Amino acid sequence: NKQWLLKSRPVGEPTPDNFELAESPVSEPAEGQFLVKVIYMSLDPYMRGRMNASKSYAVSAELGQPMTGSGVGVVVKSRHKGFAEGDYVMGMTNWQSYWLSDGTGVMKLDPARAPISTAVGVLGMPGLTAYVGLLDIGQPKEGETVVVAAASGAVGSVVGQVAKIKGARAVGIAGSKEKCDFVEKELGFDICLNYKDPDFVAKLHEACPKGIDVYFENVGGAVFEAVFPLMNDFARIPLCGRIANYNMTADPEGPNKLPAFFGDMLVKRMTLQGFIISDRYNRLPDFLRDMGAWVAAGEVKYKEDIVKGIEKAPEAFIGLLKGANFGKLLVQVSDD
Numbered sequence: 001n002k003q004w005l006l007k008s009r010p011v012g013e014p015t016p017d018n019f020e021l022a023e024s025p026v027s028e029p030a031e032g033q034f035l036v037k038v039i040y041m042s043l044d045p046y047m048r049g050r051m052n053a054s055k056s057y058a059v060s061a062e063l064g065q066p067m068t069g070s071g072v073g074v075v076v077k078s079r080h081k082g083f084a085e086g087d088y089v090m091g092m093t094n095w096q097s098y099w100l101s102d103g104t105g106v107m108k109l110d111p112a113r114a115p116i117s118t119a120v121g122v123l124g125m126p127g128l129t130a131y132v133g134l135l136d137i138g139q140p141k142e143g144e145t146v147v148v149a150a151a152s153g154a155v156g157s158v159v160g161q162v163a164k165i166k167g168a169r170a171v172g173i174a175g176s177k178e179k180c181d182f183v184e185k186e187l188g189f190d191i192c193l194n195y196k197d198p199d200f201v202a203k204l205h206e207a208c209p210k211g212i213d214v215y216f217e218n219v220g221g222a223v224f225e226a227v228f229p230l231m232n233d234f235a236r237i238p239l240c241g242r243i244a245n246y247n248m249t250a251d252p253e254g255p256n257k258l259p260a261f262f263g264d265m266l267v268k269r270m271t272l273q274g275f276i277i278s279d280r281y282n283r284l285p286d287f288l289r290d291m292g293a294w295v296a297a298g299e300v301k302y303k304e305d306i307v308k309g310i311e312k313a314p315e316a317f318i319g320l321l322k323g324a325n326f327g328k329l330l331v332q333v334s335d336d
């Protein structure tokens, strides 16, 4: 069994030295357990937080222990009544090639309904995050303007497409021309802007002539600063992520903008709500019904960025935090 362990905690950007590849014999399932051969390992931005020792909504990864995370695979040996050899499953498989499970939190997958990889993507946690954050917190109405960054990524790509389904104008923000072309032409957003473009702020004003009603916050940083002045009265901000800050080691320089921020929030009667998707799995049945239908009908499209070989996981994860991925990032650990 190949496993990526957390060797040391990063300060700022993670480096390959923070991870260690360990190899050990594959374990045998005990009574009530089954063994899964991992096929796709999901890499997600939240894993950066798990590498820190500081307290958060979930426990940190332990030094010397496998990096945590979800994945999909196939049962290869079973001593569990509910799972048979050949069953495809999704669960917290961690960064490793084989996983022993007692069935807790495991979902069986039907490969005839959708590719199994989608269970950690558009039909899994990132898709649910987009669905809940946009519909329950953002509540876009017809004709309103919805803005989302990391727009070609796992969450952002779904946010804009669902906004379009609900009759809103979808404005994407992404880190390259290639990503923006894809977001406009393939995903059908009304427009997508590159935040690295020197004219980004002016272009954002042009792209939002009626202001912004919903800003689905994935990134924070400079994008937030460009977006915030354009927010309308009664605008909603589902606060989902702030990836621009995940590797931050000190507060940004410059004046304290908090008083002005609170002033605007008050005067414009805005709503900002942070959410963590693990609290929201009561919405899973609705999500699977709606997103399953939208994906099957081609109304919601998705793009996966599949990196081959478990050896490449740390490098791919480090890249995810700075936009090297293009679509939902997966590591293919074995053939499906």
Ligand code: NDP
Binding pocket: 044, 045, 046, 125, 126, 129, 149, 150, 151, 152, 153, 154, 155, 156, 173, 174, 175, 176, 179, 195, 218, 219, 221, 223, 239, 240, 241, 242, 243, 244, 245, 275, 276, 277, 278, 320, 321, 322, 323, 324, 325, 326, 327, 328, 329
């Ligand atoms: P993505 O597939 O979107 O990948 C991350 C992307 O973030 C990169 O590709 C990059 O795209 C963008 N990015 C990186 N740095 C910056 C920056 N400084 N400024 C702007 N964009 C940046 O990841 P996910 O879709 O999985 O996650 C998107 C966000 O959603 C993350 O913040 C994540 O933490 C959050 N999230 C929150 C959940 C919750 O429960 N609250 C659950 C799941 C995700 P680009 O090239 O366009 O810059």
